[in-house]
Amino acid sequence: MFRWNSKLKILRKALKEWSRKEFGNNKICLGQLRNQLNSVQQLAPFEDNLVVQAGIQEAIEVVLAREEMYLHQRSRVNWFNHGDRNSSFFHASMIQRRQRNQILRLKTANGNWKDTDDGIDQEIASYFSSIFHDDGPRDMASVLAHVPLSITEEMNTLLLRSVEDHEIKAATFQMGALKAPGSDGFPGLFFQQFWEVIKGDTCAAIKSFFSGNYLLKKLNHTNIVLVPKIPHPEALPHFKPISLCNFSVKIISKVVDFINTTSGAWSIPKLKQVLSEEEALSISCIPISKTGTEDSMLWDFTTNGKYSVKSGYHKTWNDLILSKLEKPTSSINPPSAFWKFLWNLSIPPKLKHFWWKVCRNRLATKENLVRRNCANTPMCPRCGKHSESIEHLLCHCKWAKKVWFKSPISGGFFPNNINSALSWSIAAKEEMDKGARVCLHMERWLGLWVRGVNSRLPKKLSRFMLLPPTGHPKLPKFGQPPPPDMLKINYDASWIDSAQKSWGGIILRNSRGCLLDGRRFCISANSAFIAEAFIFREACLFAKALNLQNVSIESDCASLISLSVSELVPPWEVLALITDIRKIGAELELSFCWTPREGNEAAHWIASSRASTLGCNWVSFPPIPLLNILCKDASVYQ
Template structure:
C-alpha cells in the first residue's frame, strides 16, 4: 500500500505541473536529456572514449562490421528461374488490384490510424503533427504518398532513417550493450502500410504452406514443435494415442500428451489410402477408438496387431474378417461397423485428420470459441452485463464491480455465514453490520463519495445496488457522459473496497475527500487516453472536454 502510494506521487505531480512551462517540467527535460545522452564509450581495450567524433567513428565501424557489406559475388535469380521453381501466378483480377493507386480516402485513413506517441524520423514530424494539421498539410501529404505509387521513387528525405541506440542494460558503455532501432519518417510508414495491404492479398497463396512465419492464420510454434519432437524421435513408429510420454520428451511434450484424452473425442480420421491411419487407435469409424471400445482386447481377439494401420486389415482387397464365422460378439461388432472396403481400396488420397466439435461437420480449422461453447454450459445472460463489461473500461475496476454484482467479495456478513469469527461491524463507519448494500451505498463514508459525484452529474440513482447496474445501462443520449458515469461508478466501487481493506490489513485510513481526489485523478488520466483515441474522428467532442464540463474544470 505504502509503496503503491509512493509510486503514484510522481504521476500525480506530472499531471499537475508537467503540462506547463514550470521548473519541474524543465528539470524533467534536462534529466531525460542527461539520461539519453551517451557521454562515453569503452573501446575494445576497455578504455573510456569521451571525444564525440571518436564515439561516432566507433559506432559507424561497429555497426558496419555487424551489418556487413553488399555481396557483389551473388547474382540474383532471373524471373524465368523463379517461375521454374515457384508455381504461384497472379490472376488478372489480382494484378489489377495490386497496380491500383491508393485513393485519397485510403491514404488519409492510414495517416489517422497511425500509432500515437511514437519517436519521429529525421524530419521530426510524428503522426500527431499530420493529424492535427491535416487541413493545412493533408493535400501535400497525400500527393507525397501517391508520388511513390505512380513513379516508384521516394524522396530521399522521406526514405532517410534515424538509428537510435537503446541500452539493453542500465549503465551501458559498450556498443554491444546497445540495440539499434530505426526511426522512420511518417510518410515512409504510411507507404509501408499501404504496401502491406497489397501483400496481404496474395501472401497466403504465394508462400508455401510449410512456411508459417508472418502469415496470418499460421503459427510458427507448429513447425517448432513438430521439428523438435521429430528430430529427437519421440514418435518413431508409435501412434500418438498409444505412446508412453513419461519415458522421454520435453516438458511441453509431456504436458501436451496429458491432454490427449480431452482432445481425443474431437479428432477424427478421414481414411483415404489407409496407409497411415491406425486401425485400433485412430477414430476412423463411427464407433471411435476400436482399442478403447474393446477395452484393449481387440488385437488379441482378432489377431490384428495393435500397431496395424487400416491398410493392414485389408486382405485380397477385402476386410480380413469377412470370411470369419466366429460368434464372438467383439468380432461380430467389427464386421458390422467396418465401412465399405471398396472405397478405401480405390482411394488414392492421403489419410486426413480433422476436428469435429459436437454435431458440426468435420473440418481442418480449429475454432476456440466453438470448442469453448461445446465444453462449457451456457449460463443465462444477466441484464446488467453492459454496465460492467464495456469498451473503454479499466480492467481491475470492472473486475471488482463484477465481483460486487455477483456478491462474491469477502464482506463480513458472508464471512460470518462461512463460520469465521469476525466482528459484523462495517470497517468504514462502525455503526452498522457490513454487507454489500451497506458497504457500497448505505454507509456514511460511501454516501459522502457518491454525494460528491452525484452533485457533479446532477443525478439521483436508485438506492439498491442491482437497480443501479440496470440504471447505468443507458442514462443519457450523450455517449461520453454515459461512459464517464460508468467509469466513475466502477472507480468508486474499487476505491471504497480498497479503502475498506486498507483499514482491515494496514490500519491506515483516508478521509472521504482524499478518495474524491484520487478517483478524479485516475479518471482524468483515463479521459486523456480515451480522448487521444478520438482524434481520428472528425468533429467529435472529446471525453476530456466532457469531463471538464461536468466537473467545471477550466
C-alpha cells in the first residue's frame, strides 16, 4: 500500500512537469500560432508558404482539440461528447457549476449574516463540530445481546474470502471516469485508461487492505465540498457535505448494492426495500449484461447512439417545425360504437382499413414523415403552401378541392368544413347509410391518397410500380437442417402483457433432427421484443454452458437476427443483451440464422402455455404434441 501511494505521488509530480514543458499554456500557445498564421497568410501564395500555412493550421486544430478535451473533463458533463467544438458549452458549464457551489455569505443560527472568509470558516467549523460531537463511549453489550444474528456462516465465508483481480477491475470500471478527483488529483479516467500498466500495483494494494493490513492515512484524506440542496441557500442546513475521496479509496468501498454478483441478476428484496412494488418490478425487467459490458449513455436520434451538435440541431429544428404546424389539436377519443360501425360496413375491406388509417392518422403524409425523422420538410409537394396533413391532402389542398368540386358524388360534402378527419367521421356516422355513400366517399379519398403518393415519386418509379407482379422464388416453409458436423439450437419466447412475464423455450438438435437437450424457464420482461432478446442470449449461454462450438442458432425474429450479425446500435432496451450475444457468438463461433415460424414450431410450443405441464424428463420423453412436431421436422431434414 505504501509503495503504491509513493508511486502515485512521484507520478503526479512527473506528469505536472511533463505537461508544463510539453503543452504549456493553451491560451498563449493558441495566440502565438494565430499570429504566425496571420503573418504567413499575408505572404505570396507560393507552394512553400502554403505548406507552412497548412502546418500551422494543423497545429491550431491540435491545440483546440486539447483545450476542448480539458474543458470537457473539468465541466463534469458526462452525457456530451467532445469533438464538435463544444468548448464554449463546456466552459459555460464549468463556470455555472463554480458559481452555484460558491459560498459568499452565511446566516447563523441567531439570524446574523457572515460575509468574510474568516467568519464563514468559523461558522462552518462550529456547525459541524456540534453535529459530530462525541459524548464518550457507551456500553452497548446489553442491547446487542438481544439483537439476533443476521449473518450466516455461508455469508461470513463469502465475506472473508480473498478479493479477486477481476472484481477489482469491475469495481474500477463501474465508477465515473470524470468524477471530481480527490486530494491525489487522479480521476477514474487515469485508472481505466492505463489499467494494463497499473493493474499489478493496484490489485496488490487493494488485496493488502482486505487481507487485514491498515489503510494509509494519506490515502484516506478527503476534500469536503458543500453542495447546495436548494436553489438559493442561505444557512448551512441548506448544504449537503460531499467527500471527494481518492479514487483508490473508492475502489475499496465500491459495492454493487442492488445487483447479485453471483447470478448477475437484480436483487429483488433490496429493490423492494427502497422502491415501491411497481417500480421494483419495472427495474427488474431491465436486462443486465453478463459479459461485463460497460454502462453508457445513448442519444436516441442518431444511428450510433452518440450525441453530436448536428443531430441536436436537427432534433430542435424538427420540434420547432412541428410546434408551428397549422393542424388543430384534438383530444377526441372515439367511442367503441364508431369502430363497430366502421368494421360492420358493407364496403370492401381495403376501404375499411384505409378509413381506419385516416381516423388514426396512420398515413405516411409529409407531416407524419417529419415527425418520424423520415423527411426534411412537412410542406405539401403539390401546392407548396401548407403542411401536408391528412386533412390537407384529402380535403383542403387546391388539387383535392378540384377533385371534389368536379365529382358527381360530392353532394353535401364540403371539404372546407373538415378540420379533423376523425371528428368528421364521428359526426357523419349518423347521416350516412351503411353502404353506397360511405363507399363512394372512401373510394374518392383512397384515390386522392394514391395520386398524392404517386406525385412524390419519379415518373420512372411510378411506371415501374404499375407493372404487373412477376414470379419470385418462394421462401422455404420449413427450416433447413444443419450440416452433419454442426448442431442447431432453436429458441422462442411467449410474453404475457398483464403479468409482465415471459416463458422461453430452447431446444438442441443434430443434423438428423434428434432432440439432444433443451430448457424452459420464466423471466420478467416489459415487451415481447425484450423477451425474445433475453431468450436469444440464454440460447447463447446455453451453448456456452455445454461448451459447444460451431453451432447454428435459429429464430423466427428477423429483427434480432439482423442486429446480432451487424454493427448497428440496437434499441437501448436490448443493448446489453445484443452486446452479450455478439460477444458470445464471436467467442464460440456461433452462426445466427432466421427461419420461418413453421421451422420454429418446436421451440414455440415449449414456450407457449400449452407446455405448462412439462415434466422434468421432457427431453428424454417428449410429450405427444412436441413429439409430433419433432417427427415432422425430422422428416423434412431427411
